[in-house]
Amino acid sequence: MADSLSEDDILEAVARHIGRPGQGPQLRRTGVDITRLPMLDLRIVRCVETRGTRQETRPGKYDISGRPTYEGELRDHPVQPPKDPAESRKVELVLHGSVRTVACGCDEGRQPCSRCRAKGKLPCETGPLCPACKGVEPCTWCDGTGERQDRAPAGPSGEKNSPGRTTCLKCRRPRTACPQCxxxxxxxxxxxxDTGFRVCPVCAGExxxxxxxxxxxxxxxLWTGGSVAHAPERSAVKLPDPAPPLRVRQRTGRTGAWERVTLTSVGEPVPDALDPAHVEAVEKALLPRPDEVARRADIGWLxxxxxxxxxDPDHVFYVFPGSDGPEVLPIWSRRRSLRIAAVVAGVVVLVLLVAALV
Incomplete structure (x- = not known):
């Protein structure tokens, strides 16, 4: 476990980094400003459990003998959570004694066809109009109805027979029908x-x-089913806030000698080595959630x-424990960043002015 750096260790590490080894005490006399920024990385995975019951139905004689059973209330039935809280899992159960096979209530496995309404056939649209009579006068006797139509007499006999016509298939009258249709x-x-009906394509006429x-x-x-589902729920806490510069976070993540511990039970005490400024935040984050049945909390601090x-007002020196002793990472100070930003802005304005004059 890495120990907290003393001020002497910090100043000596900075002195070596700037080429003045052994002059850590002299840096103290120059009025250095030392600000401690303890880092915390807390990641929690909780296994959250949900339970529910429902009425299940399957066609025919459905075999569910392989499913585990429960008795009484599902909430009282013990189900072990997964060993890894990050694993998702669902256990299907059957209420003991609830399984039964009953008659469906249909007609021996058949039901009236909904397409043809149990008629076995569907109306068929008529074909295209006859190209000869255009459907206007298919038969001078029945007009295609099969029965005599009331109309004024067309000749001495009251019928409009024509040698060019033929016997009507509907009314059977000779020499009255269009010879084509x-x-x-x-x-x-x-x-x-030409029957006017076609076989239902759904039931095939059955x-x-x-x-x-x-x-x-x-x-x-039929049976009463129960399900017990386990799903991971993740949360994290990262301190300090605001976070150190990105380069510092990247460097400490790669080479920092982080202290770490994993907690797996509710109520486990936080590590004694944790920075006092972080204890309250960690304890609050570790409070149990509703329906939490397992957890894994990985705590790291540096x-x-x-x-x-x-x-050297242009730099801030970040110091942290590394695998081979204290490491130092210089970062531009806010003062230098603002000065560079002002220079860049001035150059941009100058370029714009020159471009405007050309």
Whole structure:
């Protein structure tokens, strides 16, 4: 476990970094500013459990003998959570004694066809109009109806017979029908052979179809099912806030000698080595959640220090424990960043002015 850096260790590490080894005490006399920024990385994975019951139905004689059973209330049935809290899992259960196979209530696995309404056939649209009579006068006797139509007499006998006409297929009257459609008024329909009806494509004329609820078996299996689901719920706490510069976070993540511990139970005490400024935040984050049945909390902390030297106002020196002793990472100070930003802005303005004059 890495220890917290003392001020002497910090100043000596900075002195070595700036090429003045052994002059840590002299840096103290120059009025250096040492700011401690302890870093915390807390990641929690909670296993949250949800339970529920429902009525289940399956067609036919459905075999559920392989499922575990429970008795009484599902909330009282013990189910072990997964060993890894990050694992998702769902356990399906059956209430003991609730399984039964009953008649479906259909007609031996059949149900009336909904497409043709149990008639076995569907109306068929008539074919195209006869190209000869256009459907206007297919038969002078019945007009394609098969029965005599009331109309004024067309000749001495009251009938409009014509040698060019033929016997009507509907009323059977000779020499009254169009010779091409023979009294139908339309061309012959190939789908229904001019019967006016076609076989229902759903039931194939059987008037009934297989009952889907029972798969045509006439039976259904019923039971009360219960499910216990475990799902991971993640949260994290990172301190300090605001966070150190990105370069510092990246460097400490790669080479920092972080102290770490893993907690797996509710109520486990936080590590004694944790910075006192972080204890309250960690304890609050570790409070149990509703329906939490397992957890894993990975806690990491690192002693980070920011050092400002009056002799070098352009840098802030970040010091932290590394694997081979204290490491130092210089970062531009706010003062230098603002000065550079001002220079860049001035150059941009100058370029714009020159461009405007050209």
């Amino acid at each position: 023979r009294g139908w008024g339309t061309e012959k329909c190939t789908r229904c052979d 008037r009934s179809t297989e009952h889907t609820s029972c798969d045509g078996t006439g039976l259904v299996t 002693h980070l220090v920011a050092v400002a030297i009056p002799d």
